[in-house]
Amino acid sequence: MKTVSENMTKLREVHLDGVNLSSVSPLSFSKFAHLISLSLYDCNLHGEFPMNIFQLPNIQVIVLSDNENLVGSLPDFHNGSQLQTLHLYGTKFHGRLPDSIGNLKSLIELIIERCNFSGTIPSSLGNLSQLEVLDLGGNNFDGEVPATLGNLSQLKYLALGGSNFIGQLPATLGNLSQLEHFNLVGENIKGQLPSTLQNLAKLTYLRIVDTGLTGELPFWIGNFKLLESLTISGKFEGQIPSSLGNLSHLSLLKLYGESFNGMLPKTITNLTQLSYLIISDTSLTGPIPSSLYRMPLLTEIWIENNKFTGPLEFENVSSSPLSYLSIKNNHLDGQIPISVSEFPNLLQLELQSNNLSGKLQLEIFPENSELQILGLSDNNDLAITSSSTNSSVHKFDTLLLSSCNIGETFPEFLKTQDEIRYLDLSNNKIKGKIPSWFLNIGVDTLSNLILSNSSFTGWERAQLITLPWKNLRLLDLRLNSLEGSLIVPPPSITHFFISENKLGGGIDPLFFVIGAIGGFVIISKKPKWLANIFGRYLQ
Numbered sequence: 001m002k003t004v005s006e007n008m009t010k011l012r013e014v015h016l017d018g019v020n021l022s023s024v025s026p027l028s029f030s031k032f033a034h035l036i037s038l039s040l041y042d043c044n045l046h047g048e049f050p051m052n053i054f055q056l057p058n059i060q061v062i063v064l065s066d067n068e069n070l071v072g073s074l075p076d077f078h079n080g081s082q083l084q085t086l087h088l089y090g091t092k093f094h095g096r097l098p099d100s101i102g103n104l105k106s107l108i109e110l111i112i113e114r115c116n117f118s119g120t121i122p123s124s125l126g127n128l129s130q131l132e133v134l135d136l137g138g139n140n141f142d143g144e145v146p147a148t149l150g151n152l153s154q155l156k157y158l159a160l161g162g163s164n165f166i167g168q169l170p171a172t173l174g175n176l177s178q179l180e181h182f183n184l185v186g187e188n189i190k191g192q193l194p195s196t197l198q199n200l201a202k203l204t205y206l207r208i209v210d211t212g213l214t215g216e217l218p219f220w221i222g223n224f225k226l227l228e229s230l231t232i233s234g235k236f237e238g239q240i241p242s243s244l245g246n247l248s249h250l251s252l253l254k255l256y257g258e259s260f261n262g263m264l265p266k267t268i269t270n271l272t273q274l275s276y277l278i279i280s281d282t283s284l285t286g287p288i289p290s291s292l293y294r295m296p297l298l299t300e301i302w303i304e305n306n307k308f309t310g311p312l313e314f315e316n317v318s319s320s321p322l323s324y325l326s327i328k329n330n331h332l333d334g335q336i337p338i339s340v341s342e343f344p345n346l347l348q349l350e351l352q353s354n355n356l357s358g359k360l361q362l363e364i365f366p367e368n369s370e371l372q373i374l375g376l377s378d379n380n381d382l383a384i385t386s387s388s389t390n391s392s393v394h395k396f397d398t399l400l401l402s403s404c405n406i407g408e409t410f411p412e413f414l415k416t417q418d419e420i421r422y423l424d425l426s427n428n429k430i431k432g433k434i435p436s437w438f439l440n441i442g443v444d445t446l447s448n449l450i451l452s453n454s455s456f457t458g459w460e461r462a463q464l465i466t467l468p469w470k471n472l473r474l475l476d477l478r479l480n481s482l483e484g485s486l487i488v489p490p491p492s493i494t495h496f497f498i499s500e501n502k503l504g505g506g507i508d509p510l511f512f513v514i515g516a517i518g519g520f521v522i523i524s525k526k527p528k529w530l531a532n533i534f535g536r537y538l539q
Contacts, residue, residue, distance in 0.1 A: 010034050017041040017063075026050060026070065037061035041087075044069075049093075051075045058082060065089035065111070076100045087111045089135070094118070102127035113159065114138040126151040137161035137183065144168075145189075150175040156202075161185030161209075169213075174199045181205040187212050187234075198223050204249075207231040209256075217260075222246035228273075233257050240284070245270035251297070254278040264288065264308075269295060278302040285309055288327065293317050299345075300324040307331055312356075314339040326350035328375065333357065336382070341365045350375035352400060357381035362413050365394040377402035377424065386413030398422040402450070410435050417441055424450040426476070433460040439468050447471050452497070453479040459487070466490065477501065 011032050022044040029038065030050035036058050046069035053059065054075050064070060065087045073095035077083075084106050094116035102124025108131060118140040125134075126148025132155060141163040149158075150172025158179060166188040174196025180203060190212045198220040204227060211234045221230075222243025230247065233256035240260060244253075245267025251274060263286035264279070275297045287310035288303060299321050308327070311334030320343050328350045335358030336351065343349075347370055356379040363386060365371055374396055376382060383405040386393070393416040401411075406428045414420070420442040434456055446469045456477070466488045467475070474495040482501040489496050 013037040015039040016043055020044050035059050039063040042066040046070060048072060061085040063087040064091055067091050074098055077103045079103050082106050085109045088115055089113045091115055097122055099124050104128060107131055109133040111135040121146050123148045131155055133157040135159040139163050145170055147172045155179055157181040159183040165189055169194055171196045178202060183207045185209050193218055203227055205229045209233040217241055219243045240265055242267045249273055252276045256281050258283055260284055272296055274298050276300045281305045283307055290315055294320055302326045305329040312336060318342045322346055324348045328352040330354055336360050338364050346371050348373040353378040359383045359385055362386045367394050369394045372397040375400035376404055379404055395419045400424045403427040414441055419445050421445050422448040426450045426452040428454050431455040433458050436461040443468050444470055448474045450476040452476045456480040456482060458483050
């Protein structure tokens with residue numbers, strides 16, 4: 001690069017994006033005095049970037065993003081600079097933004113996210129009349145968001161996330177009539193959303209998360225008719241405004257916040273373009289509208305850790321596009337309707353930690369069902385049954401059946417599950433020995449097996465030494481009544497828990513080889529010599 005820089009000093013454009021320049025000093029580029037465009041995205045640059053490049057008379061584009069070991073600071077900018085694009089995302093540029101940044105009258109894009117800049121934002125930033133993209137996120141800025149940002153009449157993209165801004169949002173932000181993308185993060189930003197923000201008629205993306213903003217989510221949020229993505233979390237309170245149903249272009253909606261209460265407005269089902277819905281960690285209650293599951297484009301629903309009540313209702317869902325449905329950690333009750341098996345595209349169904357009851361027969365899921373993950377744990381009154389051991393029964397990837405009413409005998413419906421990868425039967429009332437046929441289930445696929453806190457006494461297969469599962473990584477047998485010698489897990493194991501049992505007898509030497517190669521082993525009542533040899537592996 002040194003030879004190139006000496007022989008090509010009249011270069012006007014240098015674009016080396018993605019080229020590994022780890023052995024090249026950034027100072028090499030300072031000799032290109034005629035540069036118009038310099039793009040060194042993701043070049044593994046390190047060291048100090050020469051300040052004079054920012055002051056070259058003809059420079060218009062500087063892109064240095066994703067060079068995490070590149071250090072530098074910004075100089076004083078002179079009047080007449082032609083700089084239009086400045087991208088420093090993901091570098092170690094530091095220091096304050098100079099007041100003279102307001103001299104960059106031609107600047108269109110300023111992206112300095114995930115750097116180490118600090119101090120206050122200079123009010124002169126509001127002089128950048130051509131600016132369309134401003135990303136200040138992930139720095140150490142403090143002070144208030146300057147009101148002069150409202151002067152950026154051409155601004156389309158504004159990100160103020162992940163710094164230490166304080167005070168209230170300036171009402172002048174409502175003057176940004178061209179704004180399409182607004183991302184705000186900062187727990188020290190207080191007060192309420194300025195009502196002037198309702199003037200941002202061109203917004204397509206709005207994300208306000210982890211701020212100190214309070215009050216109710218304003219009704220006028222439904223005025224953003226072009227909005228496609230809305231994420232709200234933090235200290236907002238009260239009911240979700242019914243005006244959300246006016247957001248006819250919305251495809252993504254995420255709502256978090258324990259102070260949200262009341263019922264989910266039925267108007268949410270007016271969002272015919274919605275494809276992704278998260279409502280999590282709120283105090284919302286009442287029933288979940290059954291029509292939600294029939295929305296024409298909705299493929300993912302994650303309604304978790306709320307207080308929704310009432311029965312599950314899955315009516316006329318045979319044309320539903322849903323692939324992921326999680327309604328865990330709510331207060332839903334009643335039986336799981338048979339119609340749950342009629343979702344044609346469902347891959348994941350999670351209903352854990354509710355108050356569901358009655359019986360669920362696994363045969364309701366047809367052999368050709370798309371369902372891979374079924375989560376029913378922590379529904380103590382829900383009985384999981386199957387009257388068939390026919391191989392044509394649907395095969396699951398993951399079964400989460402902890403704290404269900406499975407019964408006292410080992411569930412024979414598992415005989416058909418020879419493709420199972422993750423199985424949790426913990427905290428049930430299963431007694432006796434683990435049957436021999438179970439050792440033939442998921443020999444090539446099983447990676448996580450959790451059988452803790454039951455009443456297993458051992459393995460039915462006589463003189464069992466090594467478990468057969470070739471890819472098993474986690475085995476949890478804690479809090480049972482296992483007797484006899486310690487079993488040997490397969491070499492693939494990384495986490496093996498077997499404390500609080502009645503084990504005795506010898507320990508196969510093969511176990512120690514596996515334990516040393518693997519990771520985490522917990523054994524009850526281990527002898528001192530064992531602890532001395534294997535130390536941290538035996539906790």
